[in-house]
Every structure is written in C-alpha cells, then in structure tokens.
Amino acid sequence: MLNLNLKEIPQAPGVYLFKSKRGEVLYVGKAKDLRARLSTYVREPYLSPKLEHLLRNTESVEYFLTDTEKAALLLEANLIKKYRPKYNVLLKDDKNYPLLRIPIKEKYPSLQIVRKRKKGDQALYFGPFTSARGLREILKLLSKTFPLRKCSLAEMKRRKTPCIYYQIKKCLAPCVNPISEEEYKKMVDGVIEFFQGKGKELIKKLEEEMHHLAENLEFERAAFLRDRIEDLKKVLETQAVVLDTPLDLDLWEYKKENSNEYFIVLFVRYGYLYGFQTFQIKNPLGEKPALKEVILQFYMEGKIIPEKIFLPEKPEEKEELESILSELSGKEIKILESFQDEKIKILRDLALKNLENFILSEKRREKPWYAGLSEELVEVLRLSREPRWIEAIDLSQFYGTARVGALVCFFEGEPEKSRYRHYHIKGEGKDDYAMLYEVVYRRLKRGLEENNLPDLILIDGGKGHLETALRAGEDLEVKEVEFRAIAKNEKRQPEKLYIPGRKNPLFLPKYKEVYHFIGRVMSEAHRFAKTFAEKTKEKETLTSILDRIKGIGPKRKEVLLENFKDLEEILNAPLEKLSNLPGFNLKIAKTLKRELQKQIQT
Incomplete structure (x- = not known):
C-alpha cells in the first residue's frame, strides 16, 4: 500500500515510478513539482476504482530529479518505453513501417528498405510506406528506369564480374564498369525527384533529353530513354495526390469508445499520401488519453518526423513536445490543430473515414466466439x-x-x-x-x-x-x-x-x-x-421475347430491362407506368402488353 512522507519529496521537476512488492514498475509519471503532484494521490478525497487499485498494489515510490520540465517529459517517455508499465497509456501496435533510405554521401548510392531512421544519419529518407511489399514493387518498376546498384558496398568492392541484374538491364554495374559519378548521380537524382512528388517534371526533363539525343542521331540511347519514360509513367499511376502544395506532414485523429482509444496517423510527403497507420492504445486508468504520451511513444521508435504535425486538439505541454520532437528529428517541428487549416480538411475527412473502418474491424476481431x-x-x-x-x-x-x-x-x-x-x-x-x-x-x-x-x-x-x-x-x-x-x-x-x-x-x-x-x-x-442464375435466365428469356416484338428496339428494350426484372412484372404493370417510361407512350404501352400476351399464349 502506498505510504508517502511528502516532506521528504523535493519541490522540483522530475519523474516518479510506482513499484510493486516484487519491484515491478506499475506506473511512470512526471511532474513540474514532484511534491505537489504526489500529494494528490494522498490527499484527493475521491479516486477512481482503477486508481485505487494501482495505489493498493504500490509498495514504494522512486523519483528522479531533472533540471527542467521538458527533461522530465523526455525521461518519462523513455522509461515508459523501457518498462512498459501496465497502468500507463501504451501503444498496442507500435510497429515501424518501412522507409526508403538513399545514402547520398556514398560514391554510388543504392536504394535500401529500412525500418528505423538512424539519428544523425546524413542519408535521405522517404516514407513511411504502409506496405513493404508495395514499396518493393515500386522499386522493382523504378529499377527499369533507374538501374542503380543492388549489392552492398562490401560486395561491390569484391565483385570482378557483373551480377544478373546487369544482364537484365536493372543495374549499371558500377562495381566493374567505368561509369562516371555524374552519370550515376543523374539516376539517383531521378529517384529522389520521383519520391519528392516531382514525377511529372522528371518525365518532362527525360522527354527533352530523349528529343535532344534523337536530333543528334543517338537513336539507341534515345530509345532506351523512351522505354524508361514509359515505365516511369506506369509507376506514377500508383501515386495519390492529396494536396496541391508539396507539404510534409502527419495528421492525427483519435476517437474514444468506452475504455478503448483508437488512433490513425496519415503520412503525407511532398503533397502525396504515402500511407497511414492505425492502432489502439491501452489506457488502464480509463482517463482521457494524454496525446503527448502517445505522440512521444510513437515517434521515439525511429520514425521520420515531418516538419508539421496536425492534431485534433492542442496537447498538454505543446511547446515542450515541439522542442523534444525537434531535437529527435534535427529540425524545427510545429504542432498545429487540424481544424484551423482549410487545406487540411480533405485529409481530416479521409482520416475520420478510415478510423471508423478500423474501429469497426477491431470490434469484429474482438468477438470471443470467433x-x-x-x-x-x-x-x-x-x-x-x-x-x-x-x-x-x-x-x-x-x-x-x-x-x-x-x-x-x-x-x-x-x-x-x-x-x-x-x-x-x-x-x-x-x-x-x-x-x-x-x-x-x-x-x-x-x-x-x-x-x-x-x-x-x-x-x-x-x-x-x-x-x-x-x-x-x-x-x-x-x-x-x-x-x-x-x-x-x-x-x-x-x-x-x-x-x-x-x-x-x-x-x-x-x-x-x-x-x-x-x-x-x-x-x-x-x-x-442459384438466385443469380435464375435472374440471369429470366433476363435472357425476357430479352429474347422483347426482340420479337415490333416497335421495341434496342433503346426501349434496355429501358424495360432496367425497370422490370421479369415478364410477369411487365404484364402486371399499369399502362400509365409503362407509358411514362422514356421513349414510350400510351400506344406503345398497349401494343407491348398485347404482343406479350400473344407470346405467352403461343
């Protein structure tokens, strides 16, 4: 049972840990003033049942002092990540989606699929992509247009003959071929432009180069470039533009239902929607989800942090959160509220629609009988x-x-x-x-x-x-x-x-x-x-009968098939309804009913 001597606790910023008899960390919290924060657990007249349960199972409290509240916030996130306390807000799905890494400082850069961004890395990163398989398919198609090396640096140094990728024209084989760095860099720049959403401008540049080669009678190189352009156009069809400006941003939405919180994050890079991630969080104390906790847990796993993050509401300690995310990413990060920007409305509607689908699928998945x-x-x-x-x-x-x-x-x-x-x-x-x-x-x-x-x-x-x-x-x-x-x-x-x-x-x-x-x-x-076959047979029979009636051409037949499912329905229809159909009048309606009766009798 929790037993605190408040006079011994410093009035300073820091992080505190509730521990069980066995030394298990049950809860991690942070405070601007540790004494003031911990006193609420002792002096509060009413505590929720879940919080009472936490305190009953707490044997001791440890705390760590920090210089600032911002440092306490960062330490809290690190300790939650380390101990995974059962009474803290935890991500149930904190997986990292694949990123594309291009080590531009290398002599002949390759395209690499990774799951985490290395801090201080000078490489370029694109993503995250929702599907690793989808990313591989894109790179497979791009390799026809931009045949960059596939092997590692170590393999490249050892190799004395080109690999199979060179034979199938998917690699320039810089390992053995005298390729200029400038020529290779053009290929790398093309990939970068593609993932920066400049695919159309890239195609235009390649087409200009193709025409220039043709004018200089370099038809073989021009034909090679023509094929690259066609392949690139096919890949471009897979990209979805959601903004008319080349912005990098993540947009968050969440919804609470009973004791469950559901989140979705949309990843927009250079104005293109790269994908989204959905997850459910575990909030044992049943309180309103602390956005700052969820956001820190999410981005501290090595994910790419865009310059702008849009949230459905202003989080606690917004300035401290921006400062920590800026330090993690190495650039200034701004947290904005999504409802304040008209350009973001289409994204927010898309996020809410997909969030509803996710909630529905999670509810179905949780059915115990299945x-x-x-x-x-x-x-x-x-x-x-x-x-x-x-x-x-x-x-x-x-x-x-x-x-x-x-x-x-x-x-x-x-x-x-x-x-x-x-x-x-x-x-x-x-x-x-x-x-x-x-x-x-x-x-x-x-x-x-x-x-x-x-x-x-x-x-x-x-x-x-x-x-x-x-x-x-x-x-x-x-x-x-x-x-x-x-x-x-x-x-x-x-x-x-x-x-x-x-x-x-x-x-x-x-x-x-x-x-x-x-x-x-x-x-x-x-x-x-069976039902569909019967309906199809009835339609075929009705079509065959209508073909034999004078005055019922293809257009009138199509109107009848759209409005009636079978012969009986047409016969039972009032003359007024038939005569009001497009292309019909009372005379045609009477003729139709009379001829149909004859067809049945014969």
Whole structure:
C-alpha cells in the first residue's frame, strides 16, 4: 500500500515510478513539482476504482530529479518505453513501417528498405510506406528506369564480374564498369525527384533529353530513354495526390469508445499520401488519453518526423513536445490543430473515414466466439494461419445457358454482403473447370489491383476443382491466399475436404463447430449463385421475347430491362407506368402488353 512522507519529496521537476512488492514498475509519471503532484494521490478525497487499485498494489515510490520540465517529459517517455508499465497509456501496435533510405554521401548510392531512421544519419529518407511489399514493387518498376546498384558496398568492392541484374538491364554495374559519378548521380537524382512528388517534371526533363539525343542521331540511347519514360509513367499511376502544395506532414485523429482509444496517423510527403497507420492504445486508468504520451511513444521508435504535425486538439505541454520532437528529428517541428487549416480538411475527412473502418474491424476481431472457431479452421483445414476473410465460390447454369459464378464473403464468421460478387461467364468453355478458372482468376486479379485479397477461398467441388483454382492463383503469382475444396454428399452437406499437395481427401468432422460454419458458408454461396442464375435466365428469356416484338428496339428494350426484372412484372404493370417510361407512350404501352400476351399464349 502506498505510504508517502511528502516532506521528504523535493519541490522540483522530475519523474516518479510506482513499484510493486516484487519491484515491478506499475506506473511512470512526471511532474513540474514532484511534491505537489504526489500529494494528490494522498490527499484527493475521491479516486477512481482503477486508481485505487494501482495505489493498493504500490509498495514504494522512486523519483528522479531533472533540471527542467521538458527533461522530465523526455525521461518519462523513455522509461515508459523501457518498462512498459501496465497502468500507463501504451501503444498496442507500435510497429515501424518501412522507409526508403538513399545514402547520398556514398560514391554510388543504392536504394535500401529500412525500418528505423538512424539519428544523425546524413542519408535521405522517404516514407513511411504502409506496405513493404508495395514499396518493393515500386522499386522493382523504378529499377527499369533507374538501374542503380543492388549489392552492398562490401560486395561491390569484391565483385570482378557483373551480377544478373546487369544482364537484365536493372543495374549499371558500377562495381566493374567505368561509369562516371555524374552519370550515376543523374539516376539517383531521378529517384529522389520521383519520391519528392516531382514525377511529372522528371518525365518532362527525360522527354527533352530523349528529343535532344534523337536530333543528334543517338537513336539507341534515345530509345532506351523512351522505354524508361514509359515505365516511369506506369509507376506514377500508383501515386495519390492529396494536396496541391508539396507539404510534409502527419495528421492525427483519435476517437474514444468506452475504455478503448483508437488512433490513425496519415503520412503525407511532398503533397502525396504515402500511407497511414492505425492502432489502439491501452489506457488502464480509463482517463482521457494524454496525446503527448502517445505522440512521444510513437515517434521515439525511429520514425521520420515531418516538419508539421496536425492534431485534433492542442496537447498538454505543446511547446515542450515541439522542442523534444525537434531535437529527435534535427529540425524545427510545429504542432498545429487540424481544424484551423482549410487545406487540411480533405485529409481530416479521409482520416475520420478510415478510423471508423478500423474501429469497426477491431470490434469484429474482438468477438470471443470467433477466436475458437478460427483455431478450429486452422486445425481442420490445415491452414498456415488463422483466416479473418473467408470467401466461397460456386457456379450455376441452366443447360448451358445463364452461365454464372458467385462469390460470398465472411469476415470473422459473419457475412460481409458488401463484398459479395456475381460473375457472368465470358469465356467459351462451358465445363465447370473453365468457368471456375475464369471466376477465380477475375477475383484474384481484382484483389491484386485493389489490395483486398482474402485469407482463404473455399471451392465447391473436388480435387480437379481445387487444382483449377490453384492454377489461376499460380498464373497471377498469388501466394498469400490459401485454397481448399469442399465436396458435398447426396444430401448436399459438406463431407470431404481437398487440400493442396494431398492425393486423397479428408472427411470433415461433423462434431466440430467448424463443420457447421463451412456448411453455412457453402450453402450461402450456392443460394447466391442459384438466385443469380435464375435472374440471369429470366433476363435472357425476357430479352429474347422483347426482340420479337415490333416497335421495341434496342433503346426501349434496355429501358424495360432496367425497370422490370421479369415478364410477369411487365404484364402486371399499369399502362400509365409503362407509358411514362422514356421513349414510350400510351400506344406503345398497349401494343407491348398485347404482343406479350400473344407470346405467352403461343
């Protein structure tokens, strides 16, 4: 139990630590006046239940004196980072996203992906990037335009012959080739300009150089430059401009729900949105989150600190916080409030929208019932990881017509109907394998483009169907999605499980919860496919009938198909409704109903 002799505690700035009997650090705090701050724990007439619990478990208090309040703030952040006390505000997700490092002081700089910025480093850094894979893809494309070295300095000194990258024209091989530093620097400057958001200006400069080479009859070099320009234009399509000025900034938003606080940080560099990070903080005392604690914990992990940081409100000790961040980054940092700047409004709206999605996904993820189910899925389906996004694909057709595919999606055990999809089969192949290949291929291709691939895809079928789905994945080089095939019995209940690389199927255990879940998913996929096939057949039948009616041309047919789902609905529609359709009148409406009746009777 906490027992303090306040007279012995100095009236000076510093940091204090609450410790348990075992010496565990339970809480770290800082104060401008240690005696005044610690006296609140003794003299306060009412304490929250969580704070009372902390004090009951505290056996001793240690404190460290500092010269200034700013030094106390920095020491507090360092001690929280070191001890991770359970009663302090802690980041649950404090991972570092990848950065691009260019050591410009080296003779022949390379492009390096790192997770932390070295203090005092003279290299250039760009980022953070949300996806390491996405950054590698960008660098892969850029290497066609700017073939910089890939090996380390040590490898470069040892090498006597060019590596494979030189053979495929993705490296100039400065290790063995007499390349001037000036020529190589042009390449490095091009990469820097690209990541500074000057891609369009860079393309313009390269085009001018290409025309100059062509005029001087250096056609081979001009053609090489032309190809570089085309590759660079493709890469530029991946960048999203969010500001009309080349600003560097981080924009923060947060929201509190019950005892949980959710945060999002948008990373804008040179006016381009590089990515964002979301995280939930642990605040055991249940108080309002101290922004300065969260911000210091976030940036003290070696992250790049931009010159401007926009927050939803003014934090405590704003000036001290700016001073510490300035020291960490080596440049002046300004903390601003996002609602005061009109240019930032579009970013703030974007941040709030993504924060709501994050909160929703976190709530779903915390459902306890799904935790057990996901473990069963890994065990029974022999998966490499617990699946959060599960999709199922089924096919349907009517005697070779109305050929369709359907995809349903479940997120942590619940249907996510916004991600359900229908597929009209476009290919000529009418067998199940050709149809399935097309649906899986189209789904994965869209997933790669939109970065929303599922964790697991269940296929309705047997070994051949599984192999077909795997082939579609291999053709697109998709490795992060797992496939399983579910064969049903005569009662259309899931029975056999087909796994890649295994010749014979496994029988699904009917006594496990996962069996009923798989049955639910596959039934939903079958229902969705069948319903869509029926609607497609009705549309095809209606289209065929309308084609035979005089006075109903392509435009009027299109209007009818948009407003009515089947023949019966048109027949039951009042003449007034039909005559008010675009391109229709009362005479055409009467003719349409009369001719439809004749078609039915014949």
